[in-house]
Amino acid sequence: MPVTLENMPKIVFRFKGVEGANRIDEAMRRGAYSQLGKGMAMAPAAIVDEVKKSNLRGRGGAGFPTGLKWTFVPKDAKQVYLVVNADESEPGTCKDREILFWDPHLLIEGMILASYTLGCTHAYVYIRGEMIREAAVLQRAVDEAYAKGFLGKELPSGRGPYKVDITVHRGAGAYICGEETSLLNSLEGRRGWPRLKPPFPAVKGVFGQPTIVNNVETIANIPAIIEHGGQWFADLGTPRSGGTRILCMSGHLNKPGVYELPMGIPLREVIDKICGGVPGGKRVKAVIPGGSSMPPLDESELDIPMEFDALMSDERIKPVQVKPGVNFDMGGGKILRTMAGSGGVIVMDEDTDIVAVVARIMKFYAHESCGQCTPCREGTGWLARITARLARGEGRPGDVDLCASIAHGIAGNTICPLGEAAAWPMLGFLTKFRADFEKRIKPGLAPERKPDSGRRTPEGYGTGGLIQIGRGAHQHHGGGH
């Protein structure tokens, strides 16, 4: 039986808003590091079993079962790395920053427990470069944990004396580094270019060794699973998703905020009850349910439970289409509705200019494309230019179909999911708000020429305009941001 708002325990936000609890003495007075003794007396395999039983699913975006991921490390691995992904940068997502600032010791305790379980002796936190304040708070917390002997010193454990080191590694401004293989390249001191999978990081990750990459919120849940057991954690949630869920509520809301909520709470209840509804009593036009790469919901789809499986497969959510009547095929005939993603919920009221929003989203992905794969590097820039002219009311006849065609051409054809991250919202918004885009077509303008016409329009393809946006081309311009 899932918990309700009334009886839900706070797990990862236990210290949110508690001044001073990010210092080790105060944190310990409130229970931090109390699970190290219990956890490290357990056999690593027993911890994996508890985490599996807990139904903890990755909180970074994909929702992959954490316990299962941990079993992918080869049994004979000599050196294993745990890397915590604190590169929170999916637009609309602002939860890990709260954990890093208010409760860095919860993350460190979770990392020690996870490291012990995985056989990792040196764990890294890859923290987003722009989080200057959080990096300082986390580094101070790590220094405090060293001073207290939780890090860098042998602790008694089921494996014998066990020592864990933690290094905080700052990024330097690149959304792509939130993608795990790109993150590992960045940790290795390279450009943040994603790697082909396989090999998966659990087999060959950072420094060529088996590596588990977990999100901050995911790891912050580990001490509670050790304390109360996997079954307790599973019982908090829905049948296949254990624990609580953080939702980052932003956009047109009376009370935007970052809330720890029961897994599977209906979106409409969050908007109306928790966030006080939409300013001016306006109606909701669209909601992005899990960061800007996720297809939107419309007003008729707000009763969906905010939970991984429901957002993917609840039949009340209309499938994303590549053109009217043709569903987007995710492979094997699987259709795309939307996903829970990173928990970044962006609410847009009835007066929102949807085309301007999509143009901003496309500008973002064009800026952040790493430039490695042609469909993404060229396609995101092309989408950014077309949606920008649509937003200005200067769309050309055929632009709406062209956007869908470009997006469809990116999806599935790139090394990493940044391509999908641009294609999915493009197709999703077109599916549900096509008329908004059609209205921005200026009759009388010539349609963009087809590539096979033998003539190239100035902004059609080639380099026109792209160099200013794309990260791949960014290098040639030195300082341009």
Next chain:
Amino acid sequence: MSEPAPSPGDRLAFSSEALERVAALRARYPNAQAACLPVLHLAQDEFGYISDAAIDLVASTLGLSQAHVWGVATFYTMYHRHPTGKHTLMVCTNVSCMLRGAYDVLGALEKTLGCKAGETSSDGEFTIIEEECLAACADAPCVIAGEKYFLNLTPETAVRMLDEIKAMPPDHVPLSLKKKGGA
């Protein structure tokens, strides 16, 4: 390249404090290349921005090729390849902030400082950067300056925050000055 090739006279050197820090950073990783990002951050604090000479210094300090360090320094947006103002204003205009007036905030800052996003005010105090999502979406619109967040901004409060930021230490301060209590 927008800058001339470095001549021997353009060479930079790390202070003894900075070299100590390089050694400490290097010890956190199994190889020298992995220290490339943190040492570039350090170089930016030491010299204010990542000039060609700074790239050469980081490369020779870590035993990496200049091409590798150049590739890294130009890939990440937070390494400034040109001098910046004392304070960088990271102004988010991504969706959550945009829906709550971020472009009005950006416009007010551009007007007040007399420079556009990507440029530095003529008094050398501020560089405006139009940022992507800064993970403060529930308190939009948002600006980061140094270690401080400015949240729920309006054009008026954004302009008022400038005095507070001016009183803060500059973004990039060499370690030798930090130790003397300069920042």
